[in-house]
Amino acid sequence: MSYPVFAVTVDLVVLTVREGELQVLLVRRGCEPFLDRWALPGGFVLADEDLATAARRELAEETGLDGPGGHLEQLASYGAPERDPRGRVVTVAYLALLPDLPAPTAGTDAAEAEWRPVGQTGLAFDHDRILADGIERARSKLEYTPLAAAFCPPEFTVAALRQVYEAVWGESIDPRNFHRKATTTPGFIDPTGGATEGGTGRPARLYRRGEASLLNPPLLRRRLDG
Amino acid sequence: MSYPVFAVTVDLVVLTVREGELQVLLVRRGCEPFLDRWALPGGFVLADEDLATAARRELAEETGLDGPGGHLEQLASYGAPERDPRGRVVTVAYLALLPDLPAPTAGTDAAEAEWRPVGQTGLAFDHDRILADGIERARSKLEYTPLAAAFCPPEFTVAALRQVYEAVWGESIDPRNFHRKATTTPGFIDPTGGATEGGTGRPARLYRRGEASLLNPPLLRRRLDG
DNA sequence: TAAATAGTGTCTTTTAGACAATATTGT
């Protein structure tokens, strides 16, 4: 049986919350096509490599980190015939949520790597679309899962968790109602016993991510319409 | 730049509600590998074809229908190195939700095609896993979207819609509370003005699918735990 | 008439959302 030949890549939508806003990791391309244009980090899947393995490898190469505390999941695949001028390339996009890190390490393929606010467009290939899909996935997942904690360091305060929601959803949330919701939803966050110190105001208790995989009931964002 | 060579397929998780239960369309393989084993319908993506186009083409070939009333969305991609003995094959799985149809038309590649209850395992390749992922996606989507109507003919009763939920979730729902929820959630279903006739009991009003893409508030299934 | 299914109303409990009040720190 004969069939068409493809190349397969993984591309990463790596999101974090920095300076109170949702930001994405972009690299400036160091080779053709789209030389010098901003793009999502990514690369070819190797000959003997699983898709998730390739995604983890690229994440480690581009960010210099693959430690715990973050989250990586498959997002979607994109395979329009003309999406890559080099030929038929299908890309499997992954979504990574990470705590705010010092600074991205430029990988071997990328001339530069930078965090940018997610509003940016004009990316290489069909990466504008992939980025938009990743942002929408992240926004939805915060409603139904405890994944907001993936944007936080291992121990965090309720206020820090709330600021993640505010940054990702782009809307403000009542701190008092959020506190009650976060602390009473089973499996969402667990107290460590510790507290912050040195800041202004009353010290805040520290929490770590709970074991639940689904928030029940969910934490719904306000919708403009159904 | 050199890179590994892949083949790309699409596989379909085609679900419907028949005889009060959730069923999936399976085909008996007519060629190697996994000759005579049950599998999800699917096939290779053609040289100049988009992924979604390939999925729609396979759906039409296998079911003999691509008319309106159903739903087709990308599910996930699977690319473990050993998943296909013929070599490196990445498959992009799609999920289709269809109303109960007369009977599947056997496609050219498949010796037989049959509806089967979704409990079935022992499928070819990694199709057990893909099927499980598709079922879970369908169950989740019924909570947050009006997609249950994709399992119904163009005009349907509230009771028929409720029976879809009961079949997909495998739990019974109070008909009176469901009626209120379905008819008062904006954009869920719209009355056609018609009604059933000929059955026993009071005739039921007919509805068609509403224009909303998201149910707000959602219709949550009962959870055993968070 | 009875049986069957469709649809409405009512009550209770849970949750969201607004927001007052209290608690605990640094200056």
Place this chain on the structure above:
DNA sequence: ACAATATTGTCTAAAAGACACTATTTA
């Protein structure tokens, strides 16, 4: 004491869930 942030409590409105009751058909 005052400013700042954390945390708890109170009230109201929306929604879910249990379930009595009414409506409209066929047999």
